[in-house]
Amino acid sequence: MKDLKSLNKYLWRYRGRLTLGFIFVALSNAFAVLQPRMISQALDLVLQDIKSIEMAEGFESQALISSNLSSSLLSYGLLVIGFALLMGIFMYFTRQTIIVVSRLIEYDLRKDIYDHYSKLSQNFYRKSKIGDLMNRIMEDVSKVRMYLGPAILYGINLTTLTVLVVSFMVSVSSELSLYTLIPLPLLSVSIYYVSSIVHKRSTKIQQQLSLLTSLAQEVYSGIRVVKSFVKGKQMGNYFTDQCDDYKSKSMELVKVNAFFFPLMMLIIGISTIFVIYFGGLQINKGNISAGTLVEFIIYVNMLTWPVTSIGWIASIVQQAAASQRRIDEFFNQKPQILNGNITDFEFEESIEFKNVSFVYPDTGIKALENISFTIKKGDRIAIIGKTGSGKTTIAEIILRTFDPSEGEVLIDGKPLESLDLLHWRTLIGYVPQDNFLFSDTIENNIKFGQNDATLDEVMEAATKASIHKEIAELPSAYQTAVGERGVTLSGGQKQRTSIARAIIKDPEIIILDDALSAVDANTEQVVTNYLDQDLKGKTVFNITHRINPNSEYDQIIILQKGHISAIGKHEVLYHSNSFYKHLIDHAALENLE
């Protein structure tokens, strides 16, 4: 239960509506409880008047008594209908307040979780499974809502109704009340027992279902690999096995569920028999009237649903507590990248890496070791090195996806950590190595970082990235939707779309991480030429495997296993660094071909 405490602040936020809801529940129940009272009085009246009518046989007053009886019955009937209507109206208001509050809190909670997600660092994402993150924001929040809405609603309903009904019963006949209420705890306990079995089994079903979902998702995302390795049948068989498992788990649940209603009916039946038997004895003794007995029978039936719901509420509360624990677990994750407080700044002079080392926290791999270099604003930098040498890591440190483990990065002499993170990132156009396109139109993908860009600007950016012609040839040009992960575009087209997305922001600093690896040498040359012209005055980091001998760089950084093995200009490196010379000669050869 203590896990649910963290929800109190949300409940407090809507205290006004909740209080109203409580009042409505109480009113609705009050009108519900009044109905059996009316029925009982009507019945007693009928019994009494029938006797009088019999006795008045042959007298004139007989007609009078019977017309009196029918008009009183009519007014009792109208009262019952009136109370039922009022009960219904207040029930409607109850749902309009309490259930609405639960939806509002659900919204707030999801929003808070989303905000928190977006603050958490890359490391958190590497460690967590997407499915798990999705589950927390969707499933767990829904379970918590079941507590906030239905569980609270039925909880209050149960309490007020029980208090009202029991006090009404006791005021009529305390002895009969006792007999009536004896079987109810039994009902409650057995329902709780059954519903905890139901809960256990449905959890198993839920787990199996998410396994099935992720299995299907994986097969469909990797369908090309599955087909090309002729694994379709094997995957199919595995899927069928899992489906069988799901089916048998569902069957187990059906078996328990099948018990639920008969059991409830049995216990209600027993209760009613108790009332009739003991009530009959009381009538015989003249302690109570027949109307009272009927009233009691209705009360028993009124109480059964709330009493049944105790078990149900208990299991909702349990599930909500478990879900809230998972949500809190994640709220307790502190963002590792903290925002700096200098908000008003421009990038004016330089980026300096000062003895930067970086160890990936989860694997302990030392990706960078004692890296130092200074870059002036407007410089063009190439970062080259073998795979795994730490190139992408440098880009991520500039972007503050990670902070250095040792050393520091200075921007215009100020520590990068002291700058406002979001503002810093708006200055950078980044083309990541594993570029990602959203399932949206090409236009929207390109203007992702620049929502107010016009179509002309989008086209201009695409032209600079040398992708405009290819997009224009597509059936719906810029409105062409690219499917999940942009399957309709080739690797090289995706890369260039990604470049267009980075340059439309007109950023001060641009980082291209292997951004042209999937295009042929000619296209690369075209794009590079465009970029050379367009990005004059901008600070450009070009992380690459293939270095173009014609491009001019102010500095070329050669990385080897996480440290800088050489840094300098082309002329110097060409004569002093064999790795670099080899790269250039190789590229020159490729160009000749």
Ligand SMILES: Nc1ncnc2c1ncn2[C@@H]1O[C@H](COP(=O)(O)OP(=O)(O)OP(=O)(O)O)[C@@H](O)[C@H]1O
């Ligand atoms: N998220 C991560 N968690 C743990 N280790 C990582 C992570 N990313 C990279 N590494 C490790 O850090 C080292 C440097 O990786 P990095 O991605 O910076 O290399 P790279 O030079 O960009 O290589 P490539 O040319 O293949 O893109 C590698 O040994 C890699 O295994």
Ligand SMILES: [Mg+2]
């Ligand atoms: Mg890389």
